[in-house]
Amino acid sequence: MENQSANVVLATQTAFDQATALAVTYGFSILGAIVLLVGGWILSGVISRSAFRVISRIHGIDETLARFFQNLFHYGLLILVFVTVLGQFGVQTASIIAALGAAGLALGLALQGTLQNIAAGIMLLVLRPFRVGEYIETASVKGFIREIGLFATEMKTTDGLYLMAPNSTLWNTPIVNHSREANRRQELSVAIGNEADLGAAKQAVLGIVSSDERVRAEPAPRVFADDLTADQTVLKVEYWVKTREWTETRHDVIDRLKSGLVDEGIAIK
Known part of the structure; x- marks a missing residue:
């Protein structure tokens, strides 16, 4: 009976020691992960806001495009922080990065048309062949520009109708701007x-x-x-x-x- 009690005490002590060792080992990892997450969130916010201020000062850069790059910096840094946190727990980050790359490739193929519109929207916002309020004409559409987005451009026709044109259709065709010249x-x-x-x-x-x-x-x-x-x-x-x-x-x-x-x-x- 005494031997059985001693075995229970020994097992309990061993389990407690192992739990203490795990708590010490992973406690620092968890604490480091929390610090990384909080610090990464704050740092990504500071960097993305600074990027927005710098980009928005560039001549010809629209606020929509500056906001796009701000979000790109913000979420890109957060992904980097998340991968770093996983590395604190011994996770093989190389495989995670490869998986993210494969997922990004699959998503890009699935959203090929959408990404084409985004690329065209970025070029339209950078080169500015037309601005809000100007009247343009292409082979397929014509009207006054109301808003230039990353995916599509909103227009208003001369007879008061609402028109939305995908950016890729505007970028890949000659544009006549009736309002640009004085x-x-x-x-x-x-x-x-x-x-x-x-x-x-x-x-x-x-x-x-x-x-x-x-x-x-x-x-x-x-x-x-x-x-x-x-x-x-x-x-x-x-x-x-x-x-x-x-x-x-x-x-x-x-x-x-x-x-x-x-x-x-x-x-x-």
Whole structure:
């Protein structure tokens, strides 16, 4: 009986000693892991915020793109901290990194179209072929830019409809930006009868166009014969205006040409 009691006491003492040794061994590892996690979280936040401030100061970098790189730094550092913590417990981090790489490759293949849109979105935000508020036109879409995201660009058409275009469709096609340049040329055609005096008609058209204060003096407006048929001559009118006044000026000049040429006795075909 005494031997049995002694064996129980010895086993209990042995178990306690082993538990103490494990607690000491892994206690420091757990404490180190907690310190690494907390320190890594704080450090990743500081570095990512600093990266955002630096990137956002770069000329031409949009805030959306700066936020993207901020999150990229933040979560990339957190993954590095997590792998380091696992290494504290004897886990083979090389296999974890290989598994993460394989998972990233599989995810990239599965989200190939999405990643293509992200890459296109980054290029659009860096190179800035268009900005919010500008009117653009491509082979497939046209409208005013409302928001440029990493995945898609939101637009508003001239008739008030909402339009979302994937960034890859905008990046892989020629873009005509109607709003980027401050001034824009306007062209109009006026057909007059061949019985009219060509020189007088040119002067009349030039005077009517130049009388509009929105028409720029430089480059100067010009009028020239662009086509000729048996019963009419087509005059081409070219002038420059501010881009934001392009449409309104066109409408007003057409009205003035009609009434002004009639007053001059020049028949419009």
